[in-house]
Amino acid sequence: MSVITSFTLEDSAGIERNFPGTRPALVCFIKEDCPTCRLVLPVLAAIHDSLATELDFFIIGQTSSGNSQLMSEFNPPFNLLDDSALKVAFTNDIEIVPQVFLTDSSGHVLVERSGFVREEWQEMVAELLEPHPSATCTVEWDSLPSWRPGCGSLSVDPLHAERLKAEAENSPIRARRIEMGSQDDEFEFMFDQGFTDGLPVIPPTPQRVLRMLQGTSLDPQKVIATMPPNMAKVTVEKVAINAVMAGCRPEYLPVVMAAVDAVCTDEFNIHGVMATTMGASPVMIVNGPIRHLLKMNMGLGALGQGNRANATIGRALRLVIRNVGGAKPGGTERSTFSNPMKFTMCFAEWEERSSWDPFHVDRGFDANDSVVTTLAMSAGPTLILDETTTEAPVVAAASGEATKGMFNANWYASSNCLMVVSPEHNDVFKRGKVSKSALRRDIQKASEKSVQELIQGPSASPEQLASLAQLPTDRRIGKFGSEDHIEIVVAGSEAGKCTAFFHGWIPRSMGSIPVSRKIDDYM
Amino acid sequence: MSVTLLDPTNEEVPVARQITPRPEAIVGKVALVDIAKRRSDEFLDRLQEAMERRLPQVEINRYHKPTFSKPAPTDLRKEIKKINDFVVIGLAD
Numbered sequence: 021m022s023v024i025t026s027f028t029l030e031d032s033a034g035i036e037r038n039f040p041g042t043r044p045a046l047v048c049f050i051k052e053d054c055p056t057c058r059l060v061l062p063v064l065a066a067i068h069d070s071l072a073t074e075l076d077f078f079i080i081g082q083t084s085s086g087n088s089q090l091m092s093e094f095n096p097p098f099n100l101l102d103d104s105a106l107k108v109a110f111t112n113d114i115e116i117v118p119q120v121f122l123t124d125s126s127g128h129v130l131v132e133r134s135g136f137v138r139e140e141w142q143e144m145v146a147e148l149l150e151p152h153p154s155a156t157c158t159v160e161w162d163s164l165p166s167w168r169p170g171c172g173s174l175s176v177d178p179l180h181a182e183r184l185k186a187e188a189e190n191s192p193i194r195a196r197r198i199e200m201g202s203q204d205d206e207f208e209f210m211f212d213q214g215f216t217d218g219l220p221v222i223p224p225t226p227q228r229v230l231r232m233l234q235g236t237s238l239d240p241q242k243v244i245a246t247m248p249p250n251m252a253k254v255t256v257e258k259v260a261i262n263a264v265m266a267g268c269r270p271e272y273l274p275v276v277m278a279a280v281d282a283v284c285t286d287e288f289n290i291h292g293v294m295a296t297t298m299g300a301s302p303v304m305i306v307n308g309p310i311r312h313l314l315k316m317n318m319g320l321g322a323l324g325q326g327n328r329a330n331a332t333i334g335r336a337l338r339l340v341i342r343n344v345g346g347a348k349p350g351g352t353e354r355s356t357f358s359n360p361m362k363f364t365m366c367f368a369e370w371e372e373r374s375s376w377d378p379f380h381v382d383r384g385f386d387a388n389d390s391v392v393t394t395l396a397m398s399a400g401p402t403l404i405l406d407e408t409t410t411e412a413p414v415v416a417a418a419s420g421e422a423t424k425g426m427f428n429a430n431w432y433a434s435s436n437c438l439m440v441v442s443p444e445h446n447d448v449f450k451r452g453k454v455s456k457s458a459l460r461r462d463i464q465k466a467s468e469k470s471v472q473e474l475i476q477g478p479s480a481s482p483e484q485l486a487s488l489a490q491l492p493t494d495r496r497i498g499k500f501g502s503e504d505h506i507e508i509v510v511a512g513s514e515a516g517k518c519t520a521f522f523h524g525w526i527p528r529s530m531g532s533i534p535v536s537r538k539i540d541d542y543m
Numbered sequence: 544m545s546v547t548l549l550d551p552t553n554e555e556v557p558v559a560r561q562i563t564p565r566p567e568a569i570v571g572k573v574a575l576v577d578i579a580k581r582r583s584d585e586f587l588d589r590l591q592e593a594m595e596r597r598l599p600q601v602e603i604n605r606y607h608k609p610t611f612s613k614p615a616p617t618d619l620r621k622e623i624k625k626i627n628d629f630v631v632i633g634l635a636d
Binding site: 193195196197198199200201202204206209210215223224225226229248250252253254258261262265286289291292295296339343344345346483526529530531532 | 545546547548549550551552553554555581582609610612613614
């Protein structure tokens with residue numbers, strides 16, 4: 021036997037009514053703009069006239085203004101209860117109005133009817149009257165239609181349902197709720213609380229967060245990472261809140277979570293990346309089928325503004341780092357200049373336009389896997405331009421030459437970089453039959469300086485001079501500690517013979533190592 | 544009608560730590576921790592020389608972080624705390 025959950029509602033006279041009372045009850049959910057509810061209201065009034073001394077009546081409307089309208093129009097012998105918060109309707113799974121219940125004095129449901137079926141209502145009234153032979157009910161049943169469907173309850177209207185679900189006791193949301201003052205502007209409030217990166221954020225209401233959580237099947241309370249400097253447990257829910265703020269769609273959420281997991285590894289070392297004066301930040305590269313599902317930009321303007329997925333996925337990761345991890349400029353984030361990548365930097369590789377294996381395949385994944393890779397980069401993208409040559413070795417040499425001054429013309433053998441090769445430059449390499457590994461080798465080769473050049477360099481430090489003094493002066497040293505520290509992907513528009521060059525940070529376990537995660541694991 | 548928002552932070556207020564009371568005199572063991580920045584060792588060498596001259600009663604222990612870019616490993620932190628009465632963490636460049 022089902023039970024109507026106990027409730028307290030105020031009636032149209034301002035009096036609080038508690039359900040269940042001490043007697044059996046008739047409970048009916050109605051709303052003002054439902055023709056069938058208007059049809060049954062006089063019937064309910066007639067039942068009340070006959071049985072008010074035997075039964076408690078709880079006639080529940082769904083808007084305050086609708087209740088006032090019905091009271092003045094019908095002048096029923098009972099006051100309507102105000103469930104404009106819709107919580108009683110939601111808790112009792114009311115989908116259709118009118119929905120009438122007869123209950124015993126404990127709230128157990130004896131009879132339940134939806135909409136209006138004349139025979140059913142007639143039968144229900146007859147049963148109600150049976151124990152009370154002296155009572156009569158003056159309903160003119162013949163004047164009523166034999167059947168009328170009900171209307172949808174406001175509690176299942178999409179306008180309200182998400183809010184009600186979010187506010188329900190069994191809501192998956194556990195985050196602290198912050199009640200704003202009615203005079204507060206929510207956007208200004210988010211700035212005042214220090215929750216933003218300096219740009220406005222979408223206010224993370226429970227409804228929006230619940231909608232965001234639809235983007236994953238993971239438990240909202242699952243901890244996906246521990247993030248410094250707060251050493252905070254990052255739950256799916258907390259990522260979802262920040263993803264809402266960043267402007268993500270629910271389907272982006274798994275990418276953000278995968279990236280959060282990636283940066284919170286000892287290999288990636290997000291603490292060091294955020295703390296360095298060099299201004300490093302995670303650059304996210306997305307590979308695999310998800311690029312198309314999310315309509316990510318991998319072509320014209322891929323590294324800049326204009327695409328929602330690119331912009332908001334990168335921003336969501338940064339907001340998690342700021343709000344959950346606690347890395348804020350002036351706190352543990354100590355970048356001298358910082359850079360715009362600290363707002364967002366996320367793009368997809370144009371795998372289909374590349375002559376090489378996709379980046380994630382190089383890193384050991386299947387081509388059909390959707391993967392996000394995070395790389396710590398301190399500057400970029402800067403342009404390496406070569407519009408005139410069609411010779412692959414020349415373009416490769418131009419790329420290597422361009423790296424020589426990165427950080428400092430004497431900073432050698434200890435950094436990494438990311439080269440985003442445009443389709444046109446990739447065409448040159450394709451025609452020249454230059455593989456990705458050959459290009460790495462050529463870049464490293466073209467970046468080389470002799471020990472003699474480094475000794476005579478403008479800013480050779482005493483300790484570097486001491487170290488170089490141990491080597492033959494004609495020994496040639498590459499810019500990067502290893503060719504493997506030159507990462508290469510393809511993106512950008514069809515037009516433009518150029519390569520985008522990101523300056524890295526400190527490679528290997530001393531600093532940060534790129535980390536990839538399969539996005540499917542977070543769906 | 545007021546708006547409800549969800550807290551985007553980790554909801555933990557960090558513990559406010561007081562600076563340990565300073566003793567009248569430096570006695571016992573002092574840890575000098577090289578954070579692995581360039582010339583951190585050089586800086587600590589000079590400091591050690593000065594301390595040995597001015598505080599002959601203290602014993603100095605030297606430690607080395609694997610890399611300046613990451614927090615010191617937990618075991619290293621525990622060892623420093625267990626053995627020493629004072630810590631100087633050296634920065635350089």
